[in-house]
Amino acid sequence: MRHAISVLVENKAGVLARIANLFSARGYNIDSLAVGETEDPTISRMTIIVRGDERILEQIEKQLNKLVDVIRVSDFLETEHLERDLILIKVTADKNSRLEIMQIVDIFRAKIVDVGSNSVIIEMTGNEEKIKAFVEIVKPFGIKEMVRTGIVAMGRGNK
Amino acid sequence: MKKTGAQILIESLLKEKVEVVFGIPGGVFLPTFDVLYDSPLRFILTRHEQGAAHMAEGYSRASGRIGVCFATSGPGATNLVTGLANANMDSIPMIAITAQVATNLIGNDAFQEADITGITRPVTKHNYLVKDVRDLARTIKEAFYIAQTGRPGPVLIDLPVDVQKAECEFSYPAQVDIRSYRPNYQGHPGQIKKAADLINQAQKPVLYIGGGVITSGAHKEIMALAEKAQLPVIWTLMGIGAFPSAHDLSLGMVGMHGTYSANHATQKSDLIIAVGARFDDRVTGRLDKFAPGAKVIHVDIDPTSISKNIKVDVPIVGDARIIVGELVKLVAKKTKMTDWHKQIEIWKKDFPLTYKKDSKLRAQYVIEQICEITKGNGIITTEVGQNQMWSTQFFKYKTPRSFISSGGLGTMGYGFPAAIGAKVACPDRVVFDIAGDGSIQMNIQELATAVQNKIPVKVAILNNGYLGMVRQWQQLFYKRRYSGTVLSSGNPDFVKVAEAYGAVGIRVEKKSDVRAAIQKAIKIDKPVFLDFKIESEENVFPMVPAGAALDEILQGVA
Ligand SMILES: Cc1ncc(C[n+]2csc(CCOP(=O)(O)OP(=O)(O)O)c2C)c(N)n1
Ligand SMILES: [Mg+2]
Numbered sequence: 226m227r228h229a230i231s232v233l234v235e236n237k238a239g240v241l242a243r244i245a246n247l248f249s250a251r252g253y254n255i256d257s258l259a260v261g262e263t264e265d266p267t268i269s270r271m272t273i274i275v276r277g278d279e280r281i282l283e284q285i286e287k288q289l290n291k292l293v294d295v296i297r298v299s300d301f302l303e304t305e306h307l308e309r310d311l312i313l314i315k316v317t318a319d320k321n322s323r324l325e326i327m328q329i330v331d332i333f334r335a336k337i338v339d340v341g342s343n344s345v346i347i348e349m350t351g352n353e354e355k356i357k358a359f360v361e362i363v364k365p366f367g368i369k370e371m372v373r374t375g376i377v378a379m380g381r382g383n384k
Numbered sequence: 385m386k387k388t389g390a391q392i393l394i395e396s397l398l399k400e401k402v403e404v405v406f407g408i409p410g411g412v413f414l415p416t417f418d419v420l421y422d423s424p425l426r427f428i429l430t431r432h433e434q435g436a437a438h439m440a441e442g443y444s445r446a447s448g449r450i451g452v453c454f455a456t457s458g459p460g461a462t463n464l465v466t467g468l469a470n471a472n473m474d475s476i477p478m479i480a481i482t483a484q485v486a487t488n489l490i491g492n493d494a495f496q497e498a499d500i501t502g503i504t505r506p507v508t509k510h511n512y513l514v515k516d517v518r519d520l521a522r523t524i525k526e527a528f529y530i531a532q533t534g535r536p537g538p539v540l541i542d543l544p545v546d547v548q549k550a551e552c553e554f555s556y557p558a559q560v561d562i563r564s565y566r567p568n569y570q571g572h573p574g575q576i577k578k579a580a581d582l583i584n585q586a587q588k589p590v591l592y593i594g595g596g597v598i599t600s601g602a603h604k605e606i607m608a609l610a611e612k613a614q615l616p617v618i619w620t621l622m623g624i625g626a627f628p629s630a631h632d633l634s635l636g637m638v639g640m641h642g643t644y645s646a647n648h649a650t651q652k653s654d655l656i657i658a659v660g661a662r663f664d665d666r667v668t669g670r671l672d673k674f675a676p677g678a679k680v681i682h683v684d685i686d687p688t689s690i691s692k693n694i695k696v697d698v699p700i701v702g703d704a705r706i707i708v709g710e711l712v713k714l715v716a717k718k719t720k721m722t723d724w725h726k727q728i729e730i731w732k733k734d735f736p737l738t739y740k741k742d743s744k745l746r747a748q749y750v751i752e753q754i755c756e757i758t759k760g761n762g763i764i765t766t767e768v769g770q771n772q773m774w775s776t777q778f779f780k781y782k783t784p785r786s787f788i789s790s791g792g793l794g795t796m797g798y799g800f801p802a803a804i805g806a807k808v809a810c811p812d813r814v815v816f817d818i819a820g821d822g823s824i825q826m827n828i829q830e831l832a833t834a835v836q837n838k839i840p841v842k843v844a845i846l847n848n849g850y851l852g853m854v855r856q857w858q859q860l861f862y863k864r865r866y867s868g869t870v871l872s873s874g875n876p877d878f879v880k881v882a883e884a885y886g887a888v889g890i891r892v893e894k895k896s897d898v899r900a901a902i903q904k905a906i907k908i909d910k911p912v913f914l915d916f917k918i919e920s921e922e923n924v925f926p927m928v929p930a931g932a933a934l935d936e937i938l939q940g941v942a
Contacts, residue, residue, distance in 0.1 A: 235564055238513070239501065246506055287688040293510040293530055296564040 227256075227276050229308060229378045232289055233296040236262060236269040240294045244271065247288050253277055257310070259375030268296065272377045305381045311350045311374040313338075314360065317367030318345045326366060333359050344369055352376075387554040389517040389547045390415040393481065394423045396524040399556045402452050404428060404443070404808055406436040410456020411496065412545035413483035428808065428837050431829035433460050435801040437467020438827070440478050441538075442805025444471075445788045446763055446815075448601070450532055451805060452479045458496030461542075462503065466795060468538045469507035473792025474622060475595060477536035479527055480508075484544040487515050501542050509537030517550040522557055529560045534567030535686040536599060567685065571702035571710065579657070579681045579698045580714035583613055586655035586679075588724045591615040592638065595622030595791065596660015596684060598784045602705035603627065606659065609708050614718040616728050618646040620661050621776060624787040629780040635728065636737070639667040640928050641773040644735030644937060647928065649728055650675050651935040659683045660704045663693040664792070673933035683707050735926075735939070737777045745895045747771070747846045747918045750902075751778040754816055754844060757902050762814040763806050765789065767799040767823030769853035771846045773924040775818045797826025803841040804834050814842065814906055821847040821875055831885040834911040842905050842912045845878055848920045856923045860938070872920075882913035891915045 234240045241260065248255055257274035275282065282300075289298045301308075318326050318340075326345060330337055335349035349359055353376065360371070387395070393416055397405070404426040409417045420427055430436040433455040440451030455464050461482040471478045485494040490513075501513045510530050512523050520543075527539040583589060591610055597603060603626045610617050610633050617627045618638040627634060636643035638650055647669075650656065656678045661667070668674045671693060682689075682696040683704055690699045700707055739748040751774050754762065760782045766772040766789040781787050788806055790798040803817035817824075824845055834841055846852075849872030858866055879889030888910050892901045898916070905912040925940025 239505070239511075242502065243505055250506060284688065284692060291686070291688055293562065293565045 226279060226282075226302070227274065228282055229301040229306070229376065230273045230275065230286065230289075231299045231301065231378055232271040232273065233263070234269050234271060235294040235296065236267050237294060240269075241271075243292050243294065244273075244289065247285050248275065251281060251285070253281075253285070257373075257375045259377045272375065274376050299380075301378050301380065306378050307381060308352045308376050308378045309350050310353065310356055310376045311348065312356050312360075313346055313348055313372050314363065314368060315344050315346050315370040316363050317343060317369060319343050322366050326363065329362055335359065385553070386551040388415065388419070388549055388551050389520055389543065390419040390549070392517065392520050392552075392554050393524065393543065393548070394419045394425060395554065396521055396556055397425060397452065398423070400450075400524070400528050402450070405452045405454055406430050406439040406443075406805065407454030408433055408436065408456065408460055409454070410460050410483060412485055413454065413456045415545065415548035416454075416483065416543075428833060430801070430833045432827065433463035434466050434797065435804075435827050435830040435833065437464045437478070437480065438470065438795075438798050438801035439805035439808070439830075440480070441467065441471045441476050442765060442788055442802030443809045444476050444478055445802070446785055446806035447809035448785060449809070450477045450479060450528065452481070454481050456483045456496070457485055457500075458498045461500040462498050464540075465504060465507060466793075468504050468540065470790055470793045470795045470798060471538040472507045472509065474790070475535050475537055475599060477531040478538040479531055480538060480540040482540060482542050483548070484513070484542045486546040487544045488546075490544065500540065504540050507538075508540050511540040511542070513542045514547055515544065517547050518552045520547065521554060525557045526560050526562060530562070530565060534565070568701055569685075569703040569706055571683070571700040571707035573710075575698055575700045576707060576710045577714065579700060580711055582655055582679060582681060582698060583615070583657060583711070584716045587722070588653045589613070589615050589655040589657060590635075590649050590653045591617045592619070592650070592656050592658045592661055593617065593623040593626050594620040594659070594661025596704050597623055597626040600660065600685070600704040601784075602659065602708050603784050605705055605708035605712060608712045609715065612712060612717050613715040614722075614725065615657065616649055616725070618642070618650060620664065620667055620791070621789060622791045623661060624776060624789075625781040625784045628782050630782070635732065637776050638934070639664075640669070640930075641776065641924050641926065642928075642934075643737060644926055644939070645728055645731035647926075647934040647937060648731050650678075651933070653678045655679050655681070657681045657683075659708060660685070662689040665693070668693060669928050669934040669936075670931055675934075739922075743895055744919050745893065745898070745917060746922055747774050747848070747916070748778045749895060750844060750846065750898055750916050750918065751775055751818060753898050753902055754818070755779040757899065757906065758814050758816070762786070762816050763788065763803075763810060765799040765803040765806060765815070765817045767817070767819045768794045768796045769820045769823060769851065770848070770856065770922070770924050771818050771820040771823065771852075773853070774846070796820070796823040800824060800827050800841075800843060801830050803843070804830060804839050807839050807841045817841060817843045819843050819845045820852060821845055821849065821878075822851045822871055824878075828881065831882065831887055831911060831913075835886045840909050840911055842914065844914045844916060846918050847875070847878065847915055848918050848922065849875065850920060853924070855921075859921070859923065861929070878913050878915040882911075887911040887913060889913045889915065891917070893917045
């Protein structure tokens, strides 16, 4: 099962290593990891996307909670929530293809943020599926480089 | 007034009421050792940092206070790793202070640099690298707090040499407040009520207790609960001493080398009340056949221990003493002997712990005599192997903190330094390390520490000429192919070793000499090695083979 786990931590050295350890010690790969300050600069939020056995993940989440520097752990598995990832993608674009690329960018509500002589850089945000669909569509033009920020997640509503 | 980091460290330790520190200095630790020189702190120079760590742990376990060890950067610090891992597995509070190269050299492969916070992250409860002297006092305060609260454990502080020399104003914080660390002690009242109901309805309950009972000081409450609800009591290796072995309700240790009655009672029970125990695989045997008819109540301070191996019906997170105290109020008083108690009596009578009582010198006899002669009041530490298991079986423990043994990690070489630490903590008690001839050689150099510091511990070496426990497995499961387990021709003369260090050595070859030798050893006010030449191919029974269910017991010979 795919889990989006949100972890509020002290914004300190060593915290990321401690958290990463809990996954790596079990041979678990983290699919995506995003870390950043919250509204309180002494607190960071990590969003971790990971797949694995339910029992083991439950155990990892309990152990995350136990780490001295971890303030709170929430798993979005059963919570309505939004997920967003930001991607920068450099696509080959010559005179012939540029127009077509611009149309696709429009449809996906993406943005061209840089234009070179034979390539463009496109910025897009969205959830995993949308990004995957977009990447598939621009692939035939030739992807030179691609970078993602990692998925961030937030529960919906007042909670 | 301004103080240096080194002064702040030593004064903070004194504020924490630390009386003794075990360790070894080194180049980058010099500023601190200079302050230590005329401080009231007692420093015990060990011969290996692993020894220092185990001594600090032994000190914690015997006293209920907290042991402290020092090691220098690089190899000094890495030598602590086994000791930290050991304390971490057994949830024993301990503080390790390591010196580090100067902050501007960290990460440069400087001489004797090791990333000790990185290395020890998985084997400590928490650790710190202090880069600014102004953070030092608060860090020490936090470290002591974290090590001793919640589920206790070792905390390491890495202190670069320039931070030891840097100055700042010193005031030791009165309190700690760590927003991300607030252990929960009070159990949920609804859950406690549910647990009490289950206990009141149970026909075949067992009370299964572990190290958490000793940590939280819940032994009186456990006694009250067991007696009020007439609960048969079984324990883990870490729980030994939390309930008196000689009590009518005692069944003994459960698990691989547990008693027949404890294992059978567990398997046939309809309710297991686990307190401060974590259903380790050495306890449960084959998981899918573990106690098939039992509901489980699990009281533990650590939520990660609950439902980790065994599915729990009533989890209660919190402090054992508080929660068991509440349970005592809610359970119904029972007096009459039920069928369950009668069945248990039969198991106890028909399958007691025993061994061949002939004229040969056997390990079990030696341990029984140590128990008798010390009237069960000694502190016993053990090494790992057969010596450890026999020590769980043939010494009748009466009180908590009397049995000190490496449970989770199974560290050979633990018992001797742990005994030294225990004796420093409890100078008035007789302290015996029950050792194997293999294990004792893993930290034998600490005899120098014991001699130099006049710490009169006694070591009963059960000398069978083998890495006995491994040999036992080879005998039972690998057709007696004793691959890599023969020690005999390489063993030193332990009596001469003792004498070479300025301690006393006594060799015992005959059963009839055992008692006199033990009595003599206790009278001598020096460290003593007793070299018992025991039957070499004796096995530990009963035994549940790895992967078998708890009641699939090999009884062995009686
Ligand atoms: C540091 C360490 N290395 C290896 C082992 C594996 N091991 C477990 S018991 C044992 C034999 C111990 O021999 P000895 O100390 O003579 O005790 P005996 O079983 O003979 O009483 C070994 C090698 C261990 N537990 N710890
Ligand atoms: Mg041996």
